[in-house]
Amino acid sequence: MNAQCPVCDGMVTIAPDTIESEIIQCPECSAHLVVERIEGSHAVLTEAPKVEEDWGE
Amino acid sequence: MITIGLLHSTIRGDEKLILEAAKKRNVLVELIDIRRSIYSEAQPTQRVDVALERSVSTVKGLYAAHYYESKNIPVVNSTAVATICEDKFLTSLALAKANVPTIPFGMAFTVSELESLIKSIGGYPVVVKPPEGSWGRLLAKINDVDALEAVIEHKDVLGTPSHKAFYVQKYIQKKQGRDIRAFVINGHTICAIYRNSPHWITNTARGGVASNCVVDRALETICKNASHAVGGGILAMDVVETKDGYVINEINHTMEFKNSEIPTKVSISGHIVDYCLQIVQAQ
Numbered sequence: 001m002n003a004q005c006p007v008c009d010g011m012v013t014i015a016p017d018t019i020e021s022e023i024i025q026c027p028e029c030s031a032h033l034v035v036e037r038i039e040g041s042h043a044v045l046t047e048a049p050k051v052e053e054d055w056g057e
Numbered sequence: 058m059i060t061i062g063l064l065h066s067t068i069r070g071d072e073k074l075i076l077e078a079a080k081k082r083n084v085l086v087e088l089i090d091i092r093r094s095i096y097s098e099a100q101p102t103q104r105v106d107v108a109l110e111r112s113v114s115t116v117k118g119l120y121a122a123h124y125y126e127s128k129n130i131p132v133v134n135s136t137a138v139a140t141i142c143e144d145k146f147l148t149s150l151a152l153a154k155a156n157v158p159t160i161p162f163g164m165a166f167t168v169s170e171l172e173s174l175i176k177s178i179g180g181y182p183v184v185v186k187p188p189e190g191s192w193g194r195l196l197a198k199i200n201d202v203d204a205l206e207a208v209i210e211h212k213d214v215l216g217t218p219s220h221k222a223f224y225v226q227k228y229i230q231k232k233q234g235r236d237i238r239a240f241v242i243n244g245h246t247i248c249a250i251y252r253n254s255p256h257w258i259t260n261t262a263r264g265g266v267a268s269n270c271v272v273d274r275a276l277e278t279i280c281k282n283a284s285h286a287v288g289g290g291i292l293a294m295d296v297v298e299t300k301d302g303y304v305i306n307e308i309n310h311t312m313e314f315k316n317s318e319i320p321t322k323v324s325i326s327g328h329i330v331d332y333c334l335q336i337v338q339a340q
Contacts, residue, residue: 021090
């Protein structure tokens, strides 16, 4: 499955075991992307949120 | 069949490892995206046997955990543990109360009181940290009063309310530029890594390099006592080696571990799933 990178418009290949909400990386621009939805053979990608004040352990 | 409700925001490599470990154990995992959840009495609750809180956001994760606990669903880690561990000052207080060796610390709200506090813990250098937050962000190593005044003025003007409560630790020179992250489940240290960095902040999120650390009896003991001090559960402890032995620096309650399974050869994700199953069986 392929989807368009929302940052650079490049083509991102989505692995078959990818699940919704997973973070992946665009091979062209290296942006971190979130797989928001998978609908059949179509995936919707958004740019991953940046670090927030209370993030991470 | 037991079902674990995985409370998540974005799915990181850590959550993928947990899913894989659960699959190997024939345990069902219900993925519950807290960003798409509504926590209200009017909403039906997803029935799961145990909720595993893995939100990236501490605040959102804690509210989700409170909701599930209110529905009598056990949460790993419990809100009691999370409330202590999300706050560095509360963690330090809990460790001190239980006589667990930790870095000299304190909190104050003005520069003049901070100066007195710093004298009382041995003088400069010190580290000023936001009480909440992680990944080594917004830490400041303060070498003298000039730097203290500058940092505090910036925090006072630019910071949010929690950044105006100044948590201070004595600066500890790390042995060989490294510290230890110990993975502790139910009081037992399952494995540990060294985090080496030429920078004084050694978080792997900041470029620290992980390698295996053999768990000796002293490390096992301090981690067991620290776990008991904050209420147990699944914890990652940042430990510093000093000439007087190990001291606990911080304790994390929703740890990242994906970079630690390979150097330690321990399935941390498998231990996490097993602990969730134990919690259900103990109900």
